[in-house]
Amino acid sequence: MGYDLKGRNLGKYLSQKKDGSYRLRYKTKKNQVIDKQAKTLKLIKLELEKLQKNDLLDMSNINSKTTLDQWFDIWLNTIKVNLMQSSRNNTQTYYNRIKKDLGWRTLDKLSLVVIQDAFNKIPTEHSRKTTKITLVDCLNSAVEQGLIYKNPAKRIVVKLANSLDSKEDDDVKYLTIQETRQLLEFCNEVDYHYLNLFEFTLQTGLRVGELCALEWSDVDFKRKRVYVNKSLAYVQQPDKKMKLELHPTKTKAGVRYVPLTAKAIESLNKQLILHEKVSNERKTDLPNVFINKCGRLLNPFQLGDNLRKRFLGRIREHYPSFQNLSPHMLRHTFATRCIEAGMNPKALQKILGHERLETTMDLYVHATEEFKEEEIVKLESYFDKLDNNSNIIPLKKYG
Secondary structure, three states, X not given: OEEOOOOOEEEOOEEEOOOOOEEEEEEOOOOOEEEEEEOOHXXXXXXXXXXXXXXXXXXXXXXXXOEHHHHHHHHHHHHOOOOOHHHHHHHHHHHHHHHHHHOOOEHHHOOHHHHHHHHOOOOOHHHHHHHHHHHHHHHHHHHHOOOOOOOHHHHOOOOOOOOOOOHHHOOOOOOOHHHHHHHHHHHHHXXXXXXXXXXXXXXXXXXXXXXXXXXXXXXXXXXXXXXXXXXXXXXXXXXXXXXXXXXXXXXXXXXXXXXXXXXXXHHHHHHHHHHHHHHHHHOOOOOEOOEOOOOOEOOHHHHHHHHHHHHHHHHHHHOOOOOOOOHHHXXXXXXXXXXXXXXXXXXXXXXXXXXXXXXXXHHHOOOOHHHHHHHHHHHHHHHHXXXXXOOOOOOXXXX
């Protein structure tokens, strides 16, 4: 793994020199070491893509008789080499769900029936969805390389009849308005340290890694916005040890300005006071907006783990019906509230940092039952206006 001058992980083969230029050091499958330089990160990444593509085309022993396990390893380590380590780990986890049933099969023997049978054994719909995304992407590359004619994984059904999936396992979770109030009331009375973090997330929809990486220099109080440009990840190293790493945002669209509401600004002002108090008590001086109770970096993994295992239990002592809780649920909640308020989907896409509008619509926007009922009332009102409008020309009758 290489790093830039600010310590951010650039991925395998890449690094930044002291003069600001970028270096690529790549070893081909034929053990030829290629060393290149470029002025910008974009140019050096293009060079890497060319080398990887040529390397893949040179692998004459790869054909339709290659097993899925073999192709997945090539795909992950060649075509997907620039994935962040956290995304790489997730991709491997998703594939491992079908590895036993499908990994030994050759590419030309992967029929829809065989693949669907393996997917039917995956216990939850959310797990089936994430695994399907991985397999479709992997086999799309096999089609592009001429190893198979079409991708059978595209037609996999992930929503099964008579599924035993629980309601809590739905892939999209968000807090109701009542639960949001209960969460903030609990923090205000019992665990104030995380109140500002939760309020800010519910007003901005930032990802947990982006929240943990956010620095005071990224906050523009005058223009009422924050600049999101990095993410903090807890990543497993080659020696199996875990380490906090600063990465670029999840996608190119992740680099963005997020406008701040009055409540978000209020939360930041309160966080300034809390930050100074904790830093003085713990004798620390981090530039990060949100820190833990010891004045150190807020670990995104531990934050999520604490919410699910400790924080949620304490909340349920006060509110027994409170559903699951995670940092990502707060992001989902923000997206849902935005849609309920009538925000333009394209604007929401930009705020959330999604590359595709479909991601915003399909994965984050699940209107509440109350909201759907309100929308039906609007529709009825609209129909009433149409019926009462005497200027409407009636349809001609035929027959």
